[in-house]
Amino acid sequence: MNITVYNSSLVAIGLIDTFDSLLWVDKYMDIGSFELYLKMNDINFSLLQPDSFLSIPYSSVYMIIETIEIKTDIESGDKLIITGRPIVSILDRRIIWAQTNPTGNFQTAIQTLLNENVISATDTDRRITNFAFLTSTDPIITAASIVREQFYGENLLEAIQELCYARSFGFRVTVIAGVMTFDIYNGTNRSFSQTTNSQVVFSPAFDNLLESDYVASMSGKKTVTLVAGEGVGSNMKTISVASSDGAKTGISRREMFTDAKDTSSTTSGGTLTTQQYNDLLTEKGQIDLADKVDISSFGADVDATVNFIYGTHFFLGDIVQAQNEYGLEGSMRVSEVTISEDITGFRMFPTFIMV
Numbered sequence: 001m002n003i004t005v006y007n008s009s010l011v012a013i014g015l016i017d018t019f020d021s022l023l024w025v026d027k028y029m030d031i032g033s034f035e036l037y038l039k040m041n042d043i044n045f046s047l048l049q050p051d052s053f054l055s056i057p058y059s060s061v062y063m064i065i066e067t068i069e070i071k072t073d074i075e076s077g078d079k080l081i082i083t084g085r086p087i088v089s090i091l092d093r094r095i096i097w098a099q100t101n102p103t104g105n106f107q108t109a110i111q112t113l114l115n116e117n118v119i120s121a122t123d124t125d126r127r128i129t130n131f132a133f134l135t136s137t138d139p140i141i142t143a144a145s146i147v148r149e150q151f152y153g154e155n156l157l158e159a160i161q162e163l164c165y166a167r168s169f170g171f172r173v174t175v176i177a178g179v180m181t182f183d184i185y186n187g188t189n190r191s192f193s194q195t196t197n198s199q200v201v202f203s204p205a206f207d208n209l210l211e212s213d214y215v216a217s218m219s220g221k222k223t224v225t226l227v228a229g230e231g232v233g234s235n236m237k238t239i240s241v242a243s244s245d246g247a248k249t250g251i252s253r254r255e256m257f258t259d260a261k262d263t264s265s266t267t268s269g270g271t272l273t274t275q276q277y278n279d280l281l282t283e284k285g286q287i288d289l290a291d292k293v294d295i296s297s298f299g300a301d302v303d304a305t306v307n308f309i310y311g312t313h314f315f316l317g318d319i320v321q322a323q324n325e326y327g328l329e330g331s332m333r334v335s336e337v338t339i340s341e342d343i344t345g346f347r348m349f350p351t352f353i354m355v
Contacts, residue, residue, distance in 0.1 A: 001022070001056060001057065001058075001341050001346065002015055002016065002017045002056075002057070003015070003016040003017075003019070003022065003036070003054055003055070003056055004016075004054065004055045004056075005047050005048065005052055005053070005054060006052060006053040006054070006055070006062070007052055007053075008051045008052065008053075009130075009178075010053060010062075010130070010175060010178050010180070011178075013047065013052075014047045016036075016038065016044070016047070016048075018038070018039070019036060019037065019038035019039075019341075020037040020038055020039070020079070020342065020343075021035075021036075021037045021340070021341065021342035021343075022034070022035070022036050022037075022056075022339075022340065022341050022342070023035045023036075023338065023339075023340050024056060024058075024059060024063070024338070024339040024340070025336055025337070025338050025339075026059055026061055026086070026316055026336060026337045026339075027316075027335065027336040028170040028187065028316050028317045028333065028334065028335050028336065029161070029164060029165050029168070029169070029170055029171075029335065030161070030335075030336070031085055031086060031088065031089055031157070031161075032061065032063075032085065032086050032336065033063075033083070033084070033085050033086075034054065034063045034082075034083065034084055034085075035081070035082070035083050036048075036054075036080075036081070036082040036083070037079055037080070037081055038079070038080050038082075039077060039078070039079065039080065040070055040071075040072075040077075040078035040079055040080040044080050045068075045070075045080060048065060048068065048080065048082050049065065049068070050065050050066065050067075050068060051064060051065065052064070052065045053065070053087065053175075054084075055175075056339065058311065058339050058348060059337075059339065060172075060174050061086045061087070061088075061172055061173070061174060062086065062087050062173075062174075062175050063084050063085065063086055063087070064084050064085065064086070064087055064089065064090065065082055065083075065084045066083060066084040066085060066089075067081075067082070067083045067084065068080070068081070068082055069081040069082075069083075086172070086173065087173040087175070087180055088157070088171065088172055088173040088182070089157065090128070090173075090180075091114075091118070091156045091157035091160065092155060092156075092157040092158075094117045094118055094126065094155075094156040094157075095117070095153055095154065095155055095156060096113065096116075096117060096151040096152060096153060096154050096155075096156055096159060097116070097117055097121070097123075097126070098116065098152070098268070099150065099151070099152040099264075099267060099268055100112065100113060100116060100150070100151045100152070101148065101149065101150050101151075101267050101268075101269070101280075102146050102148075102149045102151075103146055103147065103148045103149070104145060104146065105142075105144075105145055105146075106141070106144035106145055106146050106163070106167065107135065107136060107141055107142060107144065107184060109146050109149070109163070110133075110160060110163065110164075110171075110184060111133045111135070113151070113156060113159065113160060114131075114133050114156075114160075114182060115133070117156050118131050118156070119131055119132065119133065128180070130178065130179050130180055131179070131180045131181075131182070132176075132179050132180070132181050132182070133181075133182050133183070134176075134181045134182065134183040135183075136183055136184050136185065136186075138185065138186050140186050141169065141184055141185075141186055144167055144169075146163070146283065147279045147280075147282065147283050148276060148279040148280040148282075148283055149163070149280065149283050149284075150263050150264065150267070150280055152262075162287060163287075164184065165290060165291070166286065166287045166290040168186075168333075168355070169184050169185070169186055170184070170185050170186070170187060170316070170317045171183070171184050171185070172185065185317060186317065187315070187316070187317025187318045187319060187333060187334070188314075188315070188317075188318045188319070189318070189319045189331075190313075190314055190318050190319060190320050190321075191319045191320055191321040191331035191332075192321050192329075192331070193319075193331055198313070199321060200308045200313055200314045200318070200320040200321065201308070201320070201321045201322075201323065202302045202308070202320065202321070202322045202323070203321075203322070203323040203324075204323075204324070204325050205323070206306070206307050206308075207303075207306060207307075208302055208303045208304075208306045208307050208308065209301075209302055209303075209322065209323070209324065210301040210302060210303060211301045220292060220293075221254055221292060221293055222243070222254045222255065222256040222289055222292035223242060223243050223247050223248065223252070223253055223254045223255075223289075224240060224241070224242045224243070224248060224253055224254070224255050224256070225240075225241050225255070225256045225257065225258045225285045225288055225289055226238060226239075226240055226255065226256075226257050226258065227239050227240075227241055227258040227260050227281040227282070227284055227285040227288075228257070228258070228259060228260060228261060229260045229261065229263050229265075229277065229280075229281050230261060230263065230264055230265060236261075237265075237277065237281070238281075239278050239281045239282060239285070241258075241281070241282050241285030241286060241289065243286075243289045243292075243293070245293075254292075256288070256289075256292065258284055258285050258288040260281055260284045260285075263277075263280055263281065263284060265277045265280075301349070302322075302349070302350065304348055304349060304350055305348075308320075310334075310337060310348060310350060314334060315334070316334050316336070316337055316350075317333065317334060318333070318334050319331050319332065319333050319334075319355055320332055320333075320334065320352070322352070330354050331354070331355050332352035332353065332354055332355065333352060333353050333354075333355045334350045334351075334352060335351050335352060335353045336350070336351045337349070337350045337351070338350075338351070
């Protein structure tokens with residue numbers, strides 16, 4: 001496998017075709033990473049510098065070099081260790097500079113956050129000139145909305161990740177004609193729950209399910225959260241928020257607390273009404289509850305080169321079907337894909353989460 005190296009302007013400047021090992025991880029709702037081990041020499045060291053970019057044939061995502069380490073060893077020779085994350089991680093270098101109160105269309109809200117803090121920031125020093133937003137035409141994404149949110153000072157990457165995670169959307173930055181292009185995506189449903197798309201199945205019957213691990217747990221589930229907003233004591237503004245699929249009464253009710261004291265009813269556009277502020281607290285509560293669900297997982301080690309091939313029949317973020325020999329089955333989303341190559345050979349294996 002060849003690794004292409006680009007300078008900070010995304011111009012190809014070299015090729016790495018000899019290395020000890022490469023571990024490349026693409027993730028759907030999270031930030032991936034890479035780790036490259038190779039011989040330390042003047043050519044490799046001058047080529048692989050911080051803020052340079054890397055790409056490989058099996059991934060649509062470019063990685064950015066963040067850390068360089070030289071490890072000396074008299075016996076086995078000096079090694080260069082290069083690590084970093086996908087291009088989308090550059091959003092970690094920005095905060096939400098001014099109070100922003102997104103409401104309405106979800107995709108427009110994300111684009112606003114990017115415009116104000118990266119693409120067309122008022123302070124030109126904050127701009128990244130070759131960064132763009134690609135509007136999705138996926139009807140699930142275009143129909144998504146935000147009742148009301150509020151950000152001020154948060155890390156931009158973490159804010160976007162939080163919003164997308166609550167809706168099970170993926171996000172990424174790909175390179176299109178030399179431009180770092182951000183988009184939101186949803187993955188394609190290829191499970192038994194639909195008949196529109198070709199189905200992808202991992203099962204002993206297809207000789208592509210190597211092993212599986214089924215877990216059902218409610219230990220971390222929460223169904224109701226008490227959201228506390230601005231104010232102190234008896235003047236504190238609070239609201240109770242229930243998850244859409246959670247029980248609200250009796251033994252099945254599972255409570256938690258959401259601290260939203262930094263959420264203000266005073267915005268750049270004026271003072272929010274009681275209903276608007278309650279909508280804001282409700283959104284905070286729903287986001288907090290999003291990952292406090294019962295866990296039904298169907299972990300699987302699959303062969304992504306037999307019958308259904310990753311990159312051809314299914315992709316990162318897609319929903320596929322898994323069945324084991326005990327009749328247990330489930331729809332699983334491809335949450336990450338790990339690509340590795342070392343002296344033992346090349347391997348590519350996906351990781352799944354239940355949906």
